[in-house]
Amino acid sequence: QSALTQPRSVSGSPGQSVTISCTGTSSDVGGYNYVSWYQQHPGKAPKLMIYDVTNRPSGVPDRFSGSKSGNTASLTISGLQAEDEADYYCCSYAGSYTVVFGGGTELTVL
């Protein structure tokens, strides 16, 4: 069970859109529609932003959206705002009631 692969960092200007990728294998991301995404600000606990690939929990702005193609899932943030600057982690079900996280992506709002 290896960590999912995410870019170390991405950046964008306010108002722009950014996409963070999360690449796994057919044993995790590609095998199930159970990918979730988390936002983490420094010194804080992670916050669930997307679950089951495309679903947003109540209270999460619709600027955040998720998708998946094959073994790669993606998180897109549109209308980038300063408060979106944080670390983002993907997580996938990997069979036998186990899950695996991605290595994390640092988002910088320029």
Added chain:
Amino acid sequence: QLQLQESGPGLVKPSETLSLTCTVSGGSFSSGSYYWGWIRQPPGKGLEWIGSISYSGSTSYNPSLKSRVTISVDTSKNQFSLKLSSVTAADTAVYYCARREGGKSGGFDYWGQGTLVAVSS
């Protein structure tokens, strides 16, 4: 509003056993659909899932940690616990407890604030 709170020693000696407890309050702990998990984050690094347990006591563990991890549940106290044996400096991390809506689907929707555990003599 559901709240989770980690508790336990902040310092553990190498080769000893790390023990943490997560107390759940303000909501339903007894629902069979929820899974309760432990996730850790070494300083400056990413998240690592340690393992999860259902209300009924079914467990699943990260294969890389499985030989050293035990997660248990005490339904009478609305608590679940983590034991990690034979710790080394590599186990130094912030340890989070969290709720997952299902064993497969859903996400970790409620998290504790995290507790830093250092492994040092």
